Amino acid sequence: MSGSVAERLASVRERVVAACARAGRPVESVTLVAVSKLKPADLIREAYAAGQRDFGENYAQELRDKAAELADLEGLRWHSIGALQTNKVKYVARAAGAFHALDRLEVARELSKRREGAPPLPVYVEVNVGGEATKSGLAPDALGAFLDEVRALPGLQAVGLMALPPPTEDEARARADFQALRELARVHGLPGLSMGTTHDFEWAIEEGATVVRVGTAIFGERALKSP
Ligand SMILES: *Cc1c(COP(=O)(O)O)cnc(C)c1O
Numbered sequence: 001m002s003g004s005v006a007e008r009l010a011s012v013r014e015r016v017v018a019a020c021a022r023a024g025r026p027v028e029s030v031t032l033v034a035v036s037k038l039k040p041a042d043l044i045r046e047a048y049a050a051g052q053r054d055f056g057e058n059y060a061q062e063l064r065d066k067a068a069e070l071a072d073l074e075g076l077r078w079h080s081i082g083a084l085q086t087n088k089v090k091y092v093a094r095a096a097g098a099f100h101a102l103d104r105l106e107v108a109r110e111l112s113k114r115r116e117g118a119p120p121l122p123v124y125v126e127v128n129v130g131g132e133a134t135k136s137g138l139a140p141d142a143l144g145a146f147l148d149e150v151r152a153l154p155g156l157q158a159v160g161l162m163a164l165p166p167p168t169e170d171e172a173r174a175r176a177d178f179q180a181l182r183e184l185a186r187v188h189g190l191p192g193l194s195m196g197t198t199h200d201f202e203w204a205i206e207e208g209a210t211v212v213r214v215g216t217a218i219f220g221e222r223a224l225k226s227p
Helices: 005-023 041-049 060-069 086-092 105-114 140-151 171-187 201-206
Strands: 031-035 054-057 077-080 098-102 121-126 156-162 192-194 211-214
Touching: 005 031, 005 041, 005 201, 041 060, 054 060, 060 077, 060 086, 086 105, 098 105, 098 156, 105 121, 105 140, 105 156, 121 140, 121 192, 140 156, 140 171, 156 171, 171 192, 171 201, 192 211, 201 211
Parallel strands: 031 054, 031 211, 054 077, 077 098, 098 121, 121 156, 156 192
Antiparallel strands: none
């Protein structure tokens, strides 16, 4: 992939605008989260200079460290988008402006506790709409009971659903997964839909995504995370 971060960001934004137009949706109805996991802070500064404000990180300590290092960037919002172990909740509960991969009650309770005294943390509950190929996320029929518990926690605000279906070239399959998530959000009275990555964010927008999480198309390929 060629070009500077600013150029790639501009091209992703154009694609977001075009997808919104095809779907008859206002462009403000979609938040582009630039997924910066495993990428250095200076690339985040480049994206910020180009006007990007929402950034996504998967790993708790990395989010904590980058939030500290980039604390001078006013208005930057961190989205914690990866699964979290309970003992790492403390690294993101305050630094994050939203949490996207909520699928365990223990994590929900700890997040809520550590948010005390701050505004409630907007959370997206992760659902496994991809079937057996996806390991994380709640089964759709477990969602109702889970949401009841989350909604009772003072430190959290359930705003939407999130999914990371396995990437596929099969457009009909991808759209079916996004439609399934949209229908679940509707049934459970949630306005937010965090779905779509580099691979499929235009389809996701056409199917109703309110948040797309795009990494590679903005920051380039990632090295594999070392254990
Ligand atoms: C890494 C990641 C993304 C971004 O994926 P790209 O293919 O690089 O756009 C989005 N969502 C989640 C949960 C991720 O872990």
